[in-house]
Amino acid sequence: MKLRFKLSTGIAAISAFALLVTGCGTNSSPTSDAKTSNSGGSSSSAPTIKIMVGGMSKIIYLPAELTARLGYFKQEGLNVQLLDETAGVSAEDELVSGQVDGVVGFYDHIIDLQAKGKNLVDVVQLNATPGERLMVVNSEKNQIKTLADLKGKKIGVTDLGSSTNFLASYLVVKGGNSASSYTPVPVGAGQTLIAAMQQGRIDAAVTTEPTVSLLEQKNLAFPLVDMASVDAMNKVLGGTYPASCFYMKADYVQAHPDVVQKLADAFVKTMQYIHTHTPEQIADQLPSEYYAGNKQMYLMALTKSMPMFTPDGKMPTNGPETVLNVLTAFNPQLKHANINLSATYTTQFVDKALQGH
Numbered sequence: 001m002k003l004r005f006k007l008s009t010g011i012a013a014i015s016a017f018a019l020l021v022t023g024c025g026t027n028s029s030p031t032s033d034a035k036t037s038n039s040g041g042s043s044s045s046a047p048t049i050k051i052m053v054g055g056m057s058k059i060i061y062l063p064a065e066l067t068a069r070l071g072y073f074k075q076e077g078l079n080v081q082l083l084d085e086t087a088g089v090s091a092e093d094e095l096v097s098g099q100v101d102g103v104v105g106f107y108d109h110i111i112d113l114q115a116k117g118k119n120l121v122d123v124v125q126l127n128a129t130p131g132e133r134l135m136v137v138n139s140e141k142n143q144i145k146t147l148a149d150l151k152g153k154k155i156g157v158t159d160l161g162s163s164t165n166f167l168a169s170y171l172v173v174k175g176g177n178s179a180s181s182y183t184p185v186p187v188g189a190g191q192t193l194i195a196a197m198q199q200g201r202i203d204a205a206v207t208t209e210p211t212v213s214l215l216e217q218k219n220l221a222f223p224l225v226d227m228a229s230v231d232a233m234n235k236v237l238g239g240t241y242p243a244s245c246f247y248m249k250a251d252y253v254q255a256h257p258d259v260v261q262k263l264a265d266a267f268v269k270t271m272q273y274i275h276t277h278t279p280e281q282i283a284d285q286l287p288s289e290y291y292a293g294n295k296q297m298y299l300m301a302l303t304k305s306m307p308m309f310t311p312d313g314k315m316p317t318n319g320p321e322t323v324l325n326v327l328t329a330f331n332p333q334l335k336h337a338n339i340n341l342s343a344t345y346t347t348q349f350v351d352k353a354l355q356g357h
Helices: 059-069 088-096 108-114 163-174 191-198 211-217 230-237 250-255 257-274 279-283 295-308 319-330 332-336 348-355
Strands: 031-033 043-053 079-084 102-106 120-125 132-137 154-157 183-186 204-207 221-227 244-249
Touching (some): 043 059, 059 079, 059 102, 059 257, 088 102, 088 244, 102 108, 108 120, 108 319, 120 257, 132 163, 132 211, 154 163, 154 191, 163 183, 163 204, 163 230, 163 319, 191 204, 191 211, 204 211, 204 221, 211 221, 211 295, 221 230, 244 250, 244 257, 250 257, 319 332
Parallel strands (some): 043 079, 043 102, 154 183, 154 204
Antiparallel strands (some): 031 043, 102 244, 132 221
16 A cells, blocks of 8 residues: 655645655564654654654644654653544554554554454544534535435445445435445545536535534535534434544554553643634644645634544543444444444543653
């Protein structure tokens, strides 16, 4: 699989939706590397950690780039390379195969993979809500008014088996239909999703900011379902739905607790930074291409998204149970998988980070 990666320093002025460069694989243990990393520094003795992000320019995954830009990885003595992948499902595949050391992606993948015998662990919880919206193309406004109307429709998702695919299936089932009664169409996010709508290839899409604001700005689509705000999430998903997180393979976490602690320390600093700074201050730390050509629009999208970030990196109470309930709603096989939710996440590293060790 082709990996796409970019250094946090000296980023070329390219579109946020076309970050296309190749990366390389990694072993399952930390390695020494003299290359300059996304942490903004280099060291021949510091371990190089490769982290794949399921869409660098998506606001839901903002903490990854922000941590690098603030120099927190470097402060912990780490060389971190951030690899960009359009869909979280591809990121998890690279982690399971040992090509990367960690992933910034959705927590629901960890539960899904445990049912398949793959043991991953959520180390730091970044978002307490999915930050997603079901956007319906304007031409379907009279045809799609409720979730029941999604039957037979083509819904854009980042990729098949992605978290957006999970949520689309859940919404269809919540509307009284079966998970097989709609067609998921892999369209990525940003400009590729927008093009799919413009070309009539999809009737709706599950997506996040800044794509949501771009669709509204272009008057292409309207939000039918909000899964971004806390109140809306509780109403639609039945409780707190932890989404974006930093996760690793369970055996890596057990074998390298010192490295994992440094990573947790860096991410927790970022979550605290987010909750003590304005959207303007946060945006100024990010690459200008993330603004998609309109910084004011990006700031509005970021301002709306601020409540979804956890203040401390901790897993929300009852969050794992809600995610499992959502997944089993459209995937009954999970009900018989004997999922051990306590093994899907840990708070030990975040707790130590908050205590300053």
